[in-house]
Amino acid sequence: MMATTLQRWWYNNSLLVWLLLPFTLIFWSLSALRRLAFIIGIKKQYKSKIPIVIVGNISVGGNGKTPLVICLVEYFKAQGYTPVVLSRGYGGQQKDFPHVVTHNCPPGLVGDEPALLKNRLKCEVLIDPKRARACKYVELNTDADIIICDDGLQHYALGRDIELCVIDKRGLGNGCLLPMGPLRESAKRLSTVDTILFNANDEQFAALQDKLLQNVSISSYQMRLKATHWVNLCNDEIKDVSYFSSFTDKSAISAILAMAGIGDPQRFFDTLDALNIAYKEAKSYPDHYHFSEIDIPQNYTVLMTEKDAIKCKHFAHKDCWYLRVDASIDDAFYKSIEQKIKN
CATH class of the missing domain: 3.40.50 (Rossmann fold)
Known part of the structure; x- marks a missing residue:
């Protein structure tokens, strides 16, 4: 684009x-x-x-x-x-x-x-x-x-x-x-x-x-900016910020997708890397991108930013999570x- x-x-x-x-x-x-x-x-x-x-x-x-x-x-x-x-x-x-x-x-x-x-x-x-x-x-x-x-x-x-x-x-x-x-x-x-x-x-x-x-x-x-915890888009379940870092099995990692539609998507992916989270693919979208259901693949654990989660919440599946980040x-x-x- x-x-x-x-x-x-x-x-x-x-x-x-x-x-x-x-x-x-x-x-x-x-x-x-x-x-x-x-x-x-x-x-x-x-x-x-x-x-x-x-x-x-x-x-x-x-x-x-x-x-x-x-x-x-x-x-x-x-x-x-x-x-x-x-x-x-x-x-x-x-x-x-x-x-x-x-x-x-x-x-x-x-x-x-x-x-x-x-x-x-x-x-x-x-x-x-x-x-x-x-x-x-x-x-x-x-x-x-x-x-x-x-x-x-x-x-x-x-x-x-x-x-x-x-x-x-x-x-x-x-x-x-x-x-x-x-x-x-x-x-x-x-x-x-x-x-x-x-x-x-x-x-x-x-x-x-x-x-x-x-x-x-x-x-x-x-x-x-400090990552504090993961939140499930469907039921607001909270996971520790290190939760996905424990995924070491190749089959589990191959089912993780990271996505970001913010001003600097790489910032989100760098954060995941710093948390030692392995994922199959990182998808970048333009800032203020209008997500739709087709952007959220089924049978994947989808990790995203809170800003993107706001737009995806009403059509996200049960294995979609956003990273809560707070400033200090x-x-x-x-x-x-x-x-x-x-x-």
Whole structure:
């Protein structure tokens, strides 16, 4: 597919990206004009009375925003706050906004991430491509005292109190703007956010800091994703994270299929490898892929991500499992965010 080809060009420094230079110049011009319109006041920015924390990135594709949103919501709830999550609802078919996500909302209607967030969190989750409109709804109809915006770093129509930028092990690719590279905004944008979260292991974290923060005076923290347990899609049965690692018989291993339709599918397969889980085949799908029953082979033990499980739950067979993954961040990060909100 074209998206897969582009990603291969971006992250392998292919010279073929120069064929896309005219389109990148158009993208840069339109983006610059749009942001200038907000700076000089031609376009108005809505500033809420409720503190708003933006969780975003400057590159396309999933890189760990959703786990960070979950961490933030759980932290603030533990501190006595009443958080609400706003999301665009990318990939969903919902047409009426703002829309309050419920446990009965299918991912095809509201989008993958909002459905996952509602499944994991005990708080209100709203979707609306116009986040300022959703923010006004929150102000009028909820008791929220903090809003966590899942994505939206480039959604300048909504004012924000804190900007958090998530970067994974892939860094910024070739450093080019779309479509020559993966960037929605130039690397200079990093100097304007409040904090950068690196979704990476220790070695990758150090390398990314050295590469991206040499000329940027900004706080940064490491975000570690830890696999906690396996969950059955049909009956919510829980297995220890090491359960499938015990499969050593060749016949059992040949019946295990790993699949992932996320921004970086290899991240999931690397996690399985780190858990010493052997499998017959690994199938990669584009981010936000719309799975159907034919994608889930019978007579296989199917291992997948939680994000994919949300979309497959209603047609999965009894031997389908997703890996629950939770993020871990230094306590100093949360304290710094809360302090900025109070100020």
